[in-house]
Amino acid sequence: MVHKSETWPMNRENEIALQRVEMRMIGWMSGVRLRDKLSCVALKQRLGIEDIVNVMHRKRSRWYGHLKEG
Numbered sequence: 001m002v003h004k005s006e007t008w009p010m011n012r013e014n015e016i017a018l019q020r021v022e023m024r025m026i027g028w029m030s031g032v033r034l035r036d037k038l039s040c041v042a043l044k045q046r047l048g049i050e051d052i053v054n055v056m057h058r059k060r061s062r063w064y065g066h067l068k069e070g
Contacts, residue, residue, distance in 0.1 A: 015053045022052045 023040050032038055
C-alpha cells in the first residue's frame with residue numbers, strides 16, 4: 001500500500017482516507033467486526049502494526065535525506 005509513497009503529494013484528507021482503508025483491511029484480515037468494539041489503537045497494538053501515516057512520513061523523510069546527500 002505504501003509502494004513508492006515517498007513522492008506522493010499528501011494532505012490531511014488523503015491521510016485520513018488512507019487510515020480508513022488500512023483499518024478496513026486490518027479488520028477484514030484479522031476477522032474483527034464492528035460489534036467486537038475494539039479500538040483502532042488496541043487492534044494495531046495487538047497485531048504489532050505501525051500506523052500507515054507514520055510509515056509514510058518516515059519513508060518520505062528518508063527519501064528526502066537521500067536526495068539532499070546526493
